[in-house]
Amino acid sequence: MHDAPTRSTRRLDLFLPAATAAAWLLVATVHLLGIRMSQLWLLGLATFALTWLLALALTAATATVLGLRHRWRPAVATLAVATLAATTILVVDWTSLYVRGFHRLHQADFATARSLPEDGPTTNPAVPDGSPTTSPALPDDGLTTASSEDYYGQPLPDHLRHLSVTGRAARLPAPDGGTVLSLPQWTGIPDGAAGYLHSPHPLPPESRFDCFADPCQVRWTLGDGWHWVS
Known part of the structure; x- marks a missing residue:
């Protein structure tokens, strides 16, 4: 029993x-x-x-x-x-683990994203309405099907949208006068962002950027031109 x-x-x-x-x-x-x-x-x-x-x-x-x-x-x-x-x-430090782990897990996709054309419109994060500082159209194999006036940049190709919490990529002004590619993992309300940033040129440690009307700086360098900014 x-x-x-x-x-x-x-x-x-x-x-x-x-x-x-x-x-x-x-x-x-x-x-x-x-x-x-x-x-x-x-x-x-x-x-x-x-x-x-x-x-x-x-x-x-x-x-x-x-x-x-x-x-x-x-x-x-x-x-x-x-x-x-x-x-x-x-x-x-879970943020560091996530940042480095996600980058390694999707390294091939990040490599594809960094090869997207660099001569597309630059989203000026300091301008609330997202007015671009330049406005040439992007080639069909790049960041396509987007309005150049979008605040958070242009939509990524479908197979790369998981790289950005917004599904978009923006071109941010760089200190040297060029632009860098931004793939945010977090966006603030109404301003600010944290995420991956690619620069075709080496960046000094703690380089500062204007991440959608909020200052941010490089925290970690991940390799292949990719950095984490927050």
């Missing part, structure tokens, strides 16, 4: 630690995608809060259930692992 409860108990003992580990993995994933999640504003903040609440609640429930059954070692191990997970999540 005790077989069924025993099986149920064992299943619960396996399920709760597994669910707790999955919850902390979810928290880490949300932090890894934090730069993209922040684009969702209140929904992004709610997602951060709910994943943390879920992980903490499952940790407490797992430790409590195991403790009530006098399984002290698994209960203590659950709390120790959860503490380690929470500490790691809080101290890791």
Whole structure:
């Protein structure tokens, strides 16, 4: 008569630690995608809060259930692992991991994006209506099908739109008088941006740019002319 409860108990003992580990993995994933999640504003903040609440609640429930059954070692191990997970999540530079990892994962696409024509219209981020500083049309193999008056630049080809949170690429004025290619991963309301930037020429460390009416500077150099600005 005790077989069924025993099986149920064992299943619960396996399920709760597994669910707790999955919850902390979810928290880490949300932090890894934090730069993209922040684009969702209140929904992004709610997602951060709910994943943390879920992980903490499952940790407490797992430790409590195991403790009530006098399984002290698994209960203590659950709390120790959860503490380690929470500490790691809080101290890791997730933005750096995302920036470098996303660039490496899509290195071929970034190489394609950097070869897009450089003589297209330059979006002047300091002008609210997005009036271009130049207006020649782009070739068909470049940033096509867009109005040159768009504030965030022109739409990328379909197979490259995942490189920008807006699906667009802008030409920003460079300190040397030329332009650089901007692929934002986050855009502010109403101004500001953070994301990938490609320059055909070497950039001095901490070079400054006008990222859509908000100053930004190079934080990391990623190679092949790509940088991260924020």
